[in-house]
Amino acid sequence: MKPTSTTEFALLGLLAMGPRTGYDIKQEAENVLRHFWNESYGNIYPILGKLHQKGFATRKEVKSDKGPNRIVYSITKTGLSEFKDWLGKSVERASPKNEFLLKLFFGQFAKPATLNRLIEEYRDSTRATLMALEQVRDHVAQTEGDDPGFQYWDLTMDCGLKCMGALADWCDETLKRRKKINKKR
């Protein structure tokens, strides 16, 4: 009966912020949420159906000005209380599958130049994500700075920024060190 997967709670959380359609949720997930959670339509729609079946959300078909009818889901009392229960529960550390670190680990089988390229690419993509996150942050501050949730969204993005920054810096330092060693030989 209870929600089980974290994604069910994620959607429940979004519904707690106000009624939404599956489409809305997907759009939202492309912005702020994308940096630490993401979902496909093929997962969102079935989960919304489940939440409705379990009595955690109500379903209402609404006519749209453009395109087909929208199906708006709203969180119920029991849904909200389940969500708040989950929110207070300790987070288990998940196994962080990191393909970059995996390749780094096997570095002895790559040419030094190839490994440097991989590190550079990782640094670049990390910095790109960093900058994208900064932009989202500024945008959210301007458009939704008054929302009661804003300080927490900002906190989330701040954490992501710090972590990404450290990662990018590590790449730079490592590249510098590797080039120095190379010159010595």
Next chain:
Amino acid sequence: MKPTSTTEFALLGLLAMGPRTGYDIKQEAENVLRHFWNESYGNIYPILGKLHQKGFATRKEVKSDKGPNRIVYSITKTGLSEFKDWLGKSVERASPKNEFLLKLFFGQFAKPATLNRLIEEYRDSTRATLMALEQVRDHVAQTEGDDPGFQYWDLTMDCGLKCMGALADWCDETLKRRKKINKKR
């Protein structure tokens, strides 16, 4: 015919370091690798079978001094060349599902004290992982410091340490800031 999932390449990489059994691989994954990759027996054994079928590894049954026979897999020439190909390919940034950040994002629905507890727990578990990783690092340096792969293993662990350190620091700062604001009111 080619390996598809990253885990197939991960196992291929371990076999590139020398012949191993599925059991060995699981044990190894509990130590260094665990911090950025992990696999269950239920995945390892079928994948080893696949690698054998595809001609990327050979299979040899060997009598064990204790317990049942061991099945030792060794990488083949084609296996090694496939692995090296993969190693040089650019890494795609994966969607990083982070339950802690997700809960932080929904902080408006939690009591401030509850959120502080979650942040404290996350900091503690981060620091615990950090210390475990430091220990593994020292241990590997002492026991396998002469291995040609050592410098890359060390690099991998260094990256993890930097990132974890930044995360833990962010938690501390954030908790401090939150407590200051609370006193002002």
Next chain:
DNA sequence: GATCGCATGTAAGTGGTTACATGATTTA
């Protein structure tokens, strides 16, 4: 003789993605 560590494997289930199917409305 119970239990622990060694060792391999399978079956069922979970959680998710991708690709596809459908169709309305707006814009170029």
Next chain:
DNA sequence: TAAATCATGTAACCACTTACATGCGATC
């Protein structure tokens, strides 16, 4: 009229975990 955007949904597939089944040898 073609393409983009809005909008919902399903079927097939993928990667992986959990639980279970088996059984040897050493130790308590």
